[in-house]
Amino acid sequence: MSALQIAGGRVLFPDMTVREADVLADRERGRILETGDTARGDETLDAEGCLVVPGLVNAHCHAAMTLLRGYADDKPLDVWLRDDIWPVEAALEPEDIVAGARLGAAELLKNGVTALGDMYFEVPAAAAVLAEAGLRARVGHGIVTVGKDEAEARADFEEGLSVARELDGAAAGRIRSALMPHSLTTVDADLLEEYAPRAREAGVPLHYHANETADEVNPIVEAHGVRPLEHADDLGLLEAGDFIAHGVHVDAAEIELLAERGVGVAHCPASNMKLASGIAPVQAMLDAGVTVGIGTDGAASNNDLDVFDELRDAAMVGKLEADDAAAVAAPDVVRAATEGGADVLGFEAGRIEAGALADLVVVDLDEPHLTPVHDLLSHLAYAVRGSDVRHTVVDGEVVVRDRELLTLDEAAVTREAERRAKSLIERAESDE
Ligand SMILES: CSC[C@H]1O[C@@H](n2cnc3c(O)ncnc32)[C@H](O)[C@@H]1O
């Protein structure tokens, strides 16, 4: 057996206490062996003066959208997608998505993200990039049927299903999959109802955008006489292990439904604020027992993939929504960004304890903005930045050491992304 020891740090344990401890990981099984005064490993990662936390989980992302970072800002979701994003996405070539996914992977890992949920196009190629970079991910082909005839719409669902079947369990289990219809308003309801059981047969969950804006809720209520998540339930889209993105405009009955069905929510506070989509009732979800994770959404609506940023936003905006400074407190957001996200994505990660997947992050505390230390949980929720991440470990393997990405050539990745982004926009704008 080959083991990695993360030595000399202070460790955040699942009960949200922080104690001095080493962590020993089995690199072959990718699992944590023990914590405390551990045996030495074949490889050591220095955590002296640092805080060792579970790897952050980005529960909803479109990693390749890093290519569209800063391309279109300051617009509401429907206008932004229709006028800016979808026209450019129509010009995407597979190599663009590969370059964007690589850039996303580099940014995620350097910011301490060890796992993500990712919905986009060219998924086998993008998943290979995420896996090679060392990430853990639940991926899926984003299915959109609006504007397509029946044959095209079915073909999109078939692609979503075959990609999910093909990729589930890839990269020694680091890649899992889901059937990922884009949303309840951009995908045909009859096909959703028809394909959901086929995803169940394939053993994969469903993931889709839901209740993101008020404009999305009203047409469903008008057409079906029920709220979107009740409609989703009627279509068979709310089963244990499924997870939705956003869940901003949800009422009490829908929150109860999410909790009863065991459906997770990827809360995306920055994207929800930037697109002025609304404020999700996160405290009410937590009170109801809904599993909540944190997502950045794509870099075009965020505009970065820093989950530390995101969990601070989640705490701040959660307090505003609840009109209560005690709401969505530090331990709640730290848990959501780690264990919550891992549970949402169905990974046995997000906690530092024997048996859990060895996905860990070492945060450097030797920074002015992290001084003094009264409460490290407070720092994690309100002061730590992605750039404070010193080491990132996924599956027992060191992927970032002393802020250097070991799995990708960062300079080459950013150069290629810059080149691809420019040519993509030129192509898209010349098609107009
Ligand atoms: C069909 S692949 C995913 C699809 O989703 C688009 N997208 C990015 N951000 C959002 C968002 O906040 N809500 C809805 N859809 C979003 C992305 O551009 C792709 O087209």
Ligand SMILES: [Zn+2]
């Ligand atoms: Zn999204």
